[in-house]
Amino acid sequence: MDLLNPYTLQVITFLFLNLVLAVSIYVTLSTGQLSLGHAGFMSIGAYTASIATKTYDMPILVALLLAIVVTGIVALIVGYPTLRLHGLYLAIATLGFGEVVRVIMLNLKVTNGALGLTGLKSLGTRLYDLEKVIGIDAQTFGITVTQMKALSTLIVMVILFVIILICQIRLDRSRVGRAFSAIKADETAARAMGINITYYKMLAYMIGSMMAGLSGGIYAHITTTITPDDFNYHRAVEILSFAVIGGSEVIIGPLFGATLLTGLPEFLRVLAEYKMLFYGSLLIAVMAFRPYGLITASTFDKWKNRKSRSTSGKGGV
Amino acid sequence: MLLELKQIGKTFGGITALSDVSFQLEKGLILGLIGPNGAGKTTIFNMITGIFPPTTGSITFDGKSLVQMPPHKITELGIARTFQNIRLFGHMTALENVKVGMHTVTKAGYWSSLLHLPQQKREERHVRERSLELLEFVGLQDVADVRSDTLAYGQQRRLEIARALATNPKLLLLDEPAAGMIESETRQLDELIRKIRNNGTTVLLVEHDMPLVMGLCDKVVCINFGVKIAEGRPEEIQNHPDVIEAYLGKEDEE
Numbered sequence: 001m002d003l004l005n006p007y008t009l010q011v012i013t014f015l016f017l018n019l020v021l022a023v024s025i026y027v028t029l030s031t032g033q034l035s036l037g038h039a040g041f042m043s044i045g046a047y048t049a050s051i052a053t054k055t056y057d058m059p060i061l062v063a064l065l066l067a068i069v070v071t072g073i074v075a076l077i078v079g080y081p082t083l084r085l086h087g088l089y090l091a092i093a094t095l096g097f098g099e100v101v102r103v104i105m106l107n108l109k110v111t112n113g114a115l116g117l118t119g120l121k122s123l124g125t126r127l128y129d130l131e132k133v134i135g136i137d138a139q140t141f142g143i144t145v146t147q148m149k150a151l152s153t154l155i156v157m158v159i160l161f162v163i164i165l166i167c168q169i170r171l172d173r174s175r176v177g178r179a180f181s182a183i184k185a186d187e188t189a190a191r192a193m194g195i196n197i198t199y200y201k202m203l204a205y206m207i208g209s210m211m212a213g214l215s216g217g218i219y220a221h222i223t224t225t226i227t228p229d230d231f232n233y234h235r236a237v238e239i240l241s242f243a244v245i246g247g248s249e250v251i252i253g254p255l256f257g258a259t260l261l262t263g264l265p266e267f268l269r270v271l272a273e274y275k276m277l278f279y280g281s282l283l284i285a286v287m288a289f290r291p292y293g294l295i296t297a298s299t300f301d302k303w304k305n306r307k308s309r310s311t312s313g314k315g316g317v
Numbered sequence: 318m319l320l321e322l323k324q325i326g327k328t329f330g331g332i333t334a335l336s337d338v339s340f341q342l343e344k345g346l347i348l349g350l351i352g353p354n355g356a357g358k359t360t361i362f363n364m365i366t367g368i369f370p371p372t373t374g375s376i377t378f379d380g381k382s383l384v385q386m387p388p389h390k391i392t393e394l395g396i397a398r399t400f401q402n403i404r405l406f407g408h409m410t411a412l413e414n415v416k417v418g419m420h421t422v423t424k425a426g427y428w429s430s431l432l433h434l435p436q437q438k439r440e441e442r443h444v445r446e447r448s449l450e451l452l453e454f455v456g457l458q459d460v461a462d463v464r465s466d467t468l469a470y471g472q473q474r475r476l477e478i479a480r481a482l483a484t485n486p487k488l489l490l491l492d493e494p495a496a497g498m499i500e501s502e503t504r505q506l507d508e509l510i511r512k513i514r515n516n517g518t519t520v521l522l523v524e525h526d527m528p529l530v531m532g533l534c535d536k537v538v539c540i541n542f543g544v545k546i547a548e549g550r551p552e553e554i555q556n557h558p559d560v561i562e563a564y565l566g567k568e569d570e571e
Contacts, residue, residue: 167431174430174437175423175444182406182417189404192366194392194421194484203427249408297408301464 004143009150013222015262016157017215022242022254023161023168024211029248030177031204032184034087036236037078037094038212040101043231045071045213046220050117051110053221060126064217071213072206079205083198098236105228116227123221124149127156153222160218164211168251180204212239234276241279245286247293256295319344319519320365320488325374327360327543334360335543337374342488342536347510347520349534349551351527353563357543358523359401362490365521366398367391379487393421395487399477399494401523407466411457411476414465415448418483448483455479455509471502478509488519495526503529531555539563 021038028035045067052063082093105111128149131137138148171177179200182190191197220226238261246257265275286294320342327335335357342348350358364371365378367388376383383391397418406414423444429437452458455475460468465476474494481489491510495503503526510533514520524530530537531551539547539554541563547554554560 170433171427171430174441175420175425176427176430178413178417179420181409181413182420185406185408186404188368189400189406190417191368191388192392192398192400192404193418193480194389195417196387196389207427 004147004151006146006150009147009154010222011262011266013150013154013157015259016154016161017219017222018242018258018262019161019255020164020211020215021239022246022258023164023251024208024215025239025243026208026248026251026254027168027171027180027204027211028208029243029254030172030180030184031201032187033083033201033205034091034240035094035205035208036091036240037097038208038239039231039233039236040094040098041071041075041209041212042216042219042235042239043098043101043105043228044074045216046226046231047105047111047117047216048213049217050120050220050226054117054120055110060123060221064214067213067217068210071216072210075206075209076202079202079209083201083205095233095236098231098233102228102232105231111228114227114229116225116230117220118225120221120224120226122149122153122224123156123218124153126221127152157218165251165255172251176200176203238279241283243293245282245294247290247295247299249292249297250295250300253293253295257293260294318342319379320521321375321377322361322365323375323377325361325364325371325376327357327364327369328372333543335371335540338540338543338545339374340538340545340548342519342521344487344519345514345517346535347514347522347533349530349537350521350523350540351525351530351537351554351560352540356540358540359492360543361540362398362492362521362523365391365490366396389421392484392486395485396490397481397484397486397488398490399474399481399492401492401496403473403477405465405473405477405480407464409465410462411452411465411468411472411479412445412448412461414476414480415451415483416444418451418480419444419447420484422483422485451479451482452476454482454512456505471498471505474498474502474506475509478513482513482518486518488521489513490521490523492523493525494522495524495529507533 025038048070049063049067052058052066053060078097082090085093106114111117128145131152138145141148179190179195182193182195183197183200187197216231242257242261243254245260246255247253268278318341323339324337325335326333326337338361350361352358363369365376365383367383367386370384378394378396381394406417409417423440425437425440449458449461452461455478457472457476457479460472465473468476478491478494495506498506507529510520510522522530522534534551537549537551537554538545539560546559546563547557549557
């Protein structure tokens with residue numbers, strides 16, 4: 001397999017995009033909130049960024065920041081009434097939100113209805129323009145322009161993901177992360193510890209939504225075409241299944257889930273039209289045999305124990 | 318007066334759980350709240366900690382009214398509690414549970430956590446040291462890194478106390494801390510509560526273990542069917558005819 005094949009590069013880029021989405025669903029879930037609204041927020045981010053670059057000709061960085069801000073504002077407005085809901089009720093409400101966003105995008109003039117927005121200038125092209133300015137071009141590396149664009153996009157995506165991941169790990173180990181985790185475990189006890197539940201649930205919801213909005217903005221500028229159906233119910237379920245299949249107790253869980261679900265279809269090309277059937281079966285199997293996901297906190301405990309046992313065994317000899 | 322309950326009443330739908338209960342708690346004392354099951358003791362705890370407001374009456378702490386104040390603000394003011402049915406954060410280690418308890422006495426927010434500002438790092442070090450200190454105080458230093466839901470029952474009870482103490486409370490509410498404990502554990506608990514009081518924390522104790530209550534408390538309030546039936550020093554309560562009747566029933570006088 002040619003690693004520099006633009007197609008392969010794009011698949012890997014989408015993998016990293018999905019990893020960012022996995023972090024976004026993990027943040028929301030880390031306070032115990034089951035949100036199915038991430039596709040809706042992705043859609044808002046995608047359309048905001050696309051309209052900003054296409055109609056108003058803004059630089060992509062500004063457009064993406066705008067996407068984050070707009071998604072954040074919508075999350076605040078939607079979150080305020082819905083975060084009083086728990087578990088399944090929240091899932092249903094946020095699922096409804098996603099559908100409302102889809103229908104709005106389908107009917108607005110600025111979003112061009114069902115045809116969506118096309119002919120966006122891709123992130124790769126913009127990056128390549130930038131690279132040419134500072135005197136790097138495809139010939140320097142002996143690859144084609146398309147490869148260079150795809151490679152640049154991938155590199156930017158990897159850097160972005162690493163930054164987001166580091167931030168998330170730091171957050172997990174901080175006072176804020178402990179508050180999230182306490183709320184997930186027991187809201188009453190968390191309240192008794194002086195944690196302002198409403199504030200922290202809203203914070204987690206907004207961080208997750210804004211990350212989804214950012215992913216949406218980037219997604220639009222990789223595919224260069226978006227339609228409301230790119231962010232439908234299937235997308236919401238796909239994002240959630242990263243966490244359901246991978247597990248949501250530790251951050252590795254959803255990351256593993258995203259890798260598995262993005263990577264498998266590529267290897268199981270034969271299954272193509274049965275992809276959703278496969279997803280479904282995998283979901284059922286995981287829920288039946290690993291209700292907390294494939295990777296849980298105790299997965300590492302066992303591993304650690306085995307390691308310490310083997311070292312103590314060596315010590316005995 | 319640290320805590321003052323004035324004529325508080327609580328109804329759930331048509332059921333009156335509490336009516337017209339008043340008592341006061343002076344700083345530095347241990348007050349025992351006793352009464353048969355269902356008398357309304359936990360309801361009083363829930364109203365003091367803001368889980369739900371009283372239907373009538375007022376609760377003041379350190380001169381401030383607690384009615385309608387959200388639970389996290391009440392904790393910030395200096396009231397901490399444990400729960401009758403232990404409510405630890407099961408998936409966290411003992412140490413992490415206590416760290417959560419330090420939420421109100423620390424400040425680090427979202428950005429300072431992401432950026433690892435020196436101030437945040439210093440705070441984290443302090444949180445760790447103080448939490449370990451508290452674990453040692455309740456005698457759990459050896460199990461700091463053990464998942465709290467795998468601890469022994471008595472250890473979980475003491476961990477809940479350490480977690481509550483982490484909020485740096487002026488008043489500590491203990492809801493049946495000795496429930497399910499064997500005698501040696503109860504003795505340790507007795508010592509622990511005395512130590513807490515000697516450190517300057519006022520204690521309000523709900524408990525069914527009478528020897529513990531009578532030995533430990535400076536003052537005892539007894540309620541039955543949502544009404545206060547007696548208040549006084551432990552020895553007065555032990556001989557109070559209404560208290561005896563509430564616990565043992567009345568002999569038929571035919």
